[in-house]
Amino acid sequence: MKIAPPQVWRNKKFMYKLIASKCRKCGNIDFPYSPYCTKCGNSDVEKTELSGKGKLVTFTVSYQSREGFEKSLPSIIGLIRLDEGAEIIAPIVDTEIDKLKENARVEATLRRVYTDSYNGLIQYGIKFRVVEE
Amino acid sequence: MMDVYANAASIIPIDRYYEYDLYDLVIESFKNLEQQYDTSSRGIDLIIVANAYSQKLNSNSLIGPKIAKKLGKTDIPSFRVENGDASGGTALLMGYSAIKSGLAKSVMIIGVEKQTDYPSKYFNEVLSTCLDEQMYYNGVTPHSIAAIMMKKYMSKYNVPREYFANWAIKMHQNAVENPFAYLRFTVDLNTILSSQIVSDPIRLFDIGARADGASIVILSSEKTSESIKINKIESTQSRLDFSPSLPSIKTLRSKIEIKDVNRTLFEIHDSYSVIAAIMLEELGITEPGKSLYNLDSLNVNLSGGLKARGYPGGASAVYQLSEVYMQLLGTFKGKKITDAERSIIISSDDLGLVSYGIELTR
Numbered sequence: 001m002k003i004a005p006p007q008v009w010r011n012k013k014f015m016y017k018l019i020a021s022k023c024r025k026c027g028n029i030d031f032p033y034s035p036y037c038t039k040c041g042n043s044d045v046e047k048t049e050l051s052g053k054g055k056l057v058t059f060t061v062s063y064q065s066r067e068g069f070e071k072s073l074p075s076i077i078g079l080i081r082l083d084e085g086a087e088i089i090a091p092i093v094d095t096e097i098d099k100l101k102e103n104a105r106v107e108a109t110l111r112r113v114y115t116d117s118y119n120g121l122i123q124y125g126i127k128f129r130v131v132e133e
Numbered sequence: 134m135m136d137v138y139a140n141a142a143s144i145i146p147i148d149r150y151y152e153y154d155l156y157d158l159v160i161e162s163f164k165n166l167e168q169q170y171d172t173s174s175r176g177i178d179l180i181i182v183a184n185a186y187s188q189k190l191n192s193n194s195l196i197g198p199k200i201a202k203k204l205g206k207t208d209i210p211s212f213r214v215e216n217g218d219a220s221g222g223t224a225l226l227m228g229y230s231a232i233k234s235g236l237a238k239s240v241m242i243i244g245v246e247k248q249t250d251y252p253s254k255y256f257n258e259v260l261s262t263c264l265d266e267q268m269y270y271n272g273v274t275p276h277s278i279a280a281i282m283m284k285k286y287m288s289k290y291n292v293p294r295e296y297f298a299n300w301a302i303k304m305h306q307n308a309v310e311n312p313f314a315y316l317r318f319t320v321d322l323n324t325i326l327s328s329q330i331v332s333d334p335i336r337l338f339d340i341g342a343r344a345d346g347a348s349i350v351i352l353s354s355e356k357t358s359e360s361i362k363i364n365k366i367e368s369t370q371s372r373l374d375f376s377p378s379l380p381s382i383k384t385l386r387s388k389i390e391i392k393d394v395n396r397t398l399f400e401i402h403d404s405y406s407v408i409a410a411i412m413l414e415e416l417g418i419t420e421p422g423k424s425l426y427n428l429d430s431l432n433v434n435l436s437g438g439l440k441a442r443g444y445p446g447g448a449s450a451v452y453q454l455s456e457v458y459m460q461l462l463g464t465f466k467g468k469k470i471t472d473a474e475r476s477i478i479i480s481s482d483d484l485g486l487v488s489y490g491i492e493l494t495r
Contacts, residue, residue: 001258014267032267038372057375058288060280062332067258069272077277077332079285079375087375089268089278113271125271 001068003116003123015125018050018108020086029086052108052126054082061097068114080106080128094129104130137232138360139493141170141351142455147315147443149249150345155184155191156203158347159245163204166349169359172206177351178237180211183224183244185447187213189259191247200243217263218404220244221450222480222489226366228352238354244451245347256343263483275483276340278373280332283407285377287334290422294334298325299425300406301338301440308437311467315344315443339406341439348451350458361461364492365389371486379408381488382415382479389477389490391417398460398473399433400453402481402488403440412479435460435468450480450489461495 013019014032021030023037024044031050036043059078069075076092092100093111106128113125143166150158166172180201187193197211216223221244228240248256257274264273283297301320308314320338328337352363367388371380391397399418403409406425413424418431436442436456445452457476459465478491 011266011270015270032265058281058284060277060284060332060335061330062274062277062280063329064257064274064276064331065254066261066272066274067255070254072272075272077273077281079281089273089281090271091273123270127271 001066001114001116003114003119003121005121008123015123016110018052018126020048020050020084021045022048029084031086031088050082050084050086052082054080054106056092056102056104056106056128056130057081057087058102059092059100076100078106078128091127092129093127100130107131134233135235135354136356137229137363138353138356139350139363139454139458140353140355140357140360141166142349142458143169144313144348144452144455145346146313147344147346147445151249153345155187155193155196155245155247156200158247158345159200159243160203162243162347162349166351170351172241172351175239177206177209177239177241179228179231179240180206180209181224181228181240181242182211182213183220183242183447183451184213184246185215185217185220186246186248186259189262190250190256215447216487217482218402218446218449219480219482219487219489220447221453222368222491225350225450225454225480225491226368226489229363229366232352232354240352242350242352242451243347244349244445244448246446246448247345248343248446249345260483274332276332276335278484279405279407280335281375282377282411283334283339283405285375286407286410289377292422295322295326296425297339297406297410298322299428300403300409301325303428304403304434304438304440307435307468308441311437311442314437314441314467316342316437316441335405341404341444342441343444343446346443346445346448346452348445348448348455350451350454359462361458362494364494367490369488373484373486377407377411379411379415379485379488381481381485382412385479385488385490386416389492391477393475394418394431396473396475397432398435398457398470398476399431399479400436400457400476401434401438401479402449402485403434403438404444404481404483406440408485409438412485416479432470432473435470437467450478450491453478453480454491457493461493
């Protein structure tokens, strides 16, 4: 994966922040932001920034990499239900695999995701870490 | 509205063809087709190529016209459709619609995928472009999404890890009898449970075996003694649902008729064992949470499925249709279904977001 600075700039709403849309008709929350509700199709949505706090519903430990992500192996990928109700798939960091439990409280944290060594660029993104109650 | 028939079908064994490129695979399949169907004298109005990854994996665009040219059919309108691993279903819907509407009398559907030139980490990179951007840029793979669905399934239905091994065991049993299958060997529970962990709890034997392949089907409005009728093709799509569920399949259930299960041949898109289980259940063929305990009573994926016949990416649905065509004509060389008059094919992408239901009768 090569990093393109214009792409990084465009993607800041989901790579650097948790900008979502909330449907005024059905209440569905879409992350990343969508101008049309992905549940009911309504265009009357409001932009909202999610808290980044939630619960780890479940997770998987991945041992097979993608090109450029080799150093992150084994990686933990979690299904997180944010306090606002939205579900998000994201990496889990700063934890020992054996100690990680479902239903743990988690919060978003900005971390390095990928380095494009050819162009000397670094991609950051939002991952999640376990927090004490 | 015109009736639509499949009048000929060709496949080549799914394998790692180091000596063949994308075009060579199609040419090999076309040679097989020409032995049963003379495309020059009978006429082709349109060529549709189903392929998911040629731009990334083969550095090739505009492959529809290029393939037509290599088959000596430069003047026949040709294009490629890309809808991830559901590309085959999309191509069949396009061809079916063209004939149904009277725009074409005869359409050649070519499914081709060349996936084995690169190591798995590069292939995973390409496959992950099918995910939403937020997941793609964060390094997630479809394997991990399927693993989360599998954990949710295990929790919801209280089934052990061993439950999913039933799918691989059955598919490998079927593939042994199929001379066109990629993995023609049987496996036991111990082999499956000790295989490489890809994304826990998903192991190597829970995943469709991707390799190279090419298959061709001739669709036509002309009924012949070699015809199998395509009654309908329905299309649905949905969002990911970690309940776990496949809403696109659930919607298909209301659009295609599931009846007389014992005398119907099912070919489903078993990209992962958990996807196969949920598909069977969403279609109403089996009871929720128990589908993989009841495989012996079903005529499902007699080819060996994506798991063991092999997973030719965007060409998958063309393989499925070719095999079903041969099954209903009684010419399939693998495990046969007896006295079946009807078949249902389910074509999907890797995670079942886009689905096609194809209903055929003899």
